[in-house]
Amino acid sequence: MLxxxxxxxxxxxxxxxxxxxxxWIFRILLILILVFSLIFFVNTVIKKNIDxxxxxxxxxxxxxxxxxxxxxxxDEIRNxxxxxxxxxxxxxxxxxxxxxxxxxxxxxxxxxxxGQNPIYINQEYYEDVEPLTFSKRYNKAEKNLPVIVGNETKxxxxxxxxxxx
Amino acid sequence: xxxxxxxxxxxxxxxxxxxxxxxxxxxxxxxxxxxTTSVGKSSYYEREFLSRNTGLMIEALxxxxxxxxxxxxxxxxxxxxxxxxxxxxxxxxxxxxxxSNVKVSxxxxxxxSLKIDENILKPNIITGAKGKEVPFPFKLSFQKTSxxxxxxxxxxxxxxxxxxxxxxxxxxxxxxxxxxxxxVLIDVIDVGKQGATKDNILSSTFAAGIxxxxxxxxxxxxxxxxxxDCKTLGMSIDDHIKKIENLNPDLLIILFVNTNNETxxxxxxxxxxxxxxxxxxxxxxxxxxxxxxxxxxxxxxAQKIGGLPPYLSHISSVLKGRTSILIDVGNINHLxxxxxxxxxEALHDAVKTYYTS
Numbered sequence: 001m002l003x004x005x006x007x008x009x010x011x012x013x014x015x016x017x018x019x020x021x022x023x024w025i026f027r028i029l030l031i032l033i034l035v036f037s038l039i040f041f042v043n044t045v046i047k048k049n050i051d052x053x054x055x056x057x058x059x060x061x062x063x064x065x066x067x068x069x070x071x072x073x074x075d076e077i078r079n080x081x082x083x084x085x086x087x088x089x090x091x092x093x094x095x096x097x098x099x100x101x102x103x104x105x106x107x108x109x110x111x112x113x114x115g116q117n118p119i120y121i122n123q124e125y126y127e128d129v130e131p132l133t134f135s136k137r138y139n140k141a142e143k144n145l146p147v148i149v150g151n152e153t154k155x156x157x158x159x160x161x162x163x164x165x
Numbered sequence: 166x167x168x169x170x171x172x173x174x175x176x177x178x179x180x181x182x183x184x185x186x187x188x189x190x191x192x193x194x195x196x197x198x199x200x201t202t203s204v205g206k207s208s209y210y211e212r213e214f215l216s217r218n219t220g221l222m223i224e225a226l227x228x229x230x231x232x233x234x235x236x237x238x239x240x241x242x243x244x245x246x247x248x249x250x251x252x253x254x255x256x257x258x259x260x261x262x263x264x265s266n267v268k269v270s271x272x273x274x275x276x277x278s279l280k281i282d283e284n285i286l287k288p289n290i291i292t293g294a295k296g297k298e299v300p301f302p303f304k305l306s307f308q309k310t311s312x313x314x315x316x317x318x319x320x321x322x323x324x325x326x327x328x329x330x331x332x333x334x335x336x337x338x339x340x341x342x343x344x345x346x347x348x349v350l351i352d353v354i355d356v357g358k359q360g361a362t363k364d365n366i367l368s369s370t371f372a373a374g375i376x377x378x379x380x381x382x383x384x385x386x387x388x389x390x391x392x393x394d395c396k397t398l399g400m401s402i403d404d405h406i407k408k409i410e411n412l413n414p415d416l417l418i419i420l421f422v423n424t425n426n427e428t429x430x431x432x433x434x435x436x437x438x439x440x441x442x443x444x445x446x447x448x449x450x451x452x453x454x455x456x457x458x459x460x461x462x463x464x465x466x467a468q469k470i471g472g473l474p475p476y477l478s479h480i481s482s483v484l485k486g487r488t489s490i491l492i493d494v495g496n497i498n499h500l501x502x503x504x505x506x507x508x509x510e511a512l513h514d515a516v517k518t519y520y521t522s
Contacts, residue, residue, distance in 0.1 A: 031189060038197055048213070056224070059224045063228035106275050
């Protein structure tokens, strides 16, 4: 092939074909660039993703606060939103009843009640992801709320981090 | 480009070169059109929305302090919704989720101690005009107890299966309602036992029942620019035709009652089936049928007016040239008040849906 091109280049006709070939390679490259840039342009204009990241994490924080399986005080008759059952402020209890730890980790949490040590759900995931939440790939929600514990009002802090689902 | 050169080229340069360029340009345009069409036709967004929306609903219920029942209607776009242990999956009704991952959207649910009942919810697909499949929306219901969340469809009626023959299509009748005030005329023609001769139309109790409980144009007036009237227009077919022509309604619904008819409690809906309004008439007929799905009244599918029985042929002329349907109510002797009320409500809801979708 190379020897044929060299032979062709030696005469005038060959020179023309070689010049044409270079020109066509350039043209095809231009066309490909044009096609891909148009497809890229169309893709950037069409927003197909539904971004519910903040809502998802707010629901997790709400679950911690209000669900009877989480921190909220409850008895056989009813649940008491806004009142924290101190006995439920326990990592193992929350992992068993509130947000179960599974192989596929979807969310990491840090819960901190004033005057108590913070507790974690999916701690390793939380510690890995929390520093990365500046990135658009991850979401973070932070809630600071006054809650009633026994007869006292205390501050409860919930930080939820997750990769976008 | 050598085509613009002063030097005269040979046949290849003058014809084939530009042709080649045109072919390449055509190929690029085809490729891009194909791509944009595939994006437009894709149900990706609907699948994502459906799985995510219902998944978030379950997560919201997990956060609910007490037992909750949540009900809402959700447009399905022909998708199947599968609730699994730890995710909600949405996929088109003609796709096997085991083999086609491309058209399946899954939303993983953050696990809790609440068990999610596994369930597959299928839309009620009806076959519309030209074989087009039209899904009815889900009526979703979620029940949250202290131990589980139960997703189900609410109000599903096996009667939906009978709907398969209805010619139900989507056509935009929403935009036109705001163009100007619309006149909707519901004309009740009760020929009693005599059959449809020329001058024996009764002021029947049926007309009073239908029109009495029809609230269109009163409660809906505030948000729909509709002026509606429901009455028996005269004592003869000619009277009716003349008055309909004078009133010139935008939407005409004729209810024809014939107690001599052998078929009881059976509605037959006819549309003119010609002209630009054909699809609108089919839509309205289908809307009425769909509103009667849970009623005890039997109905037959909407059909072209060409198949009108002879006793209705007198009034077929007035239907032409405007958006109109004819409902043959048949023998009303066995209709109870609740049935009449249901027909009236179906008319009301159908017209409302017609002008709001």
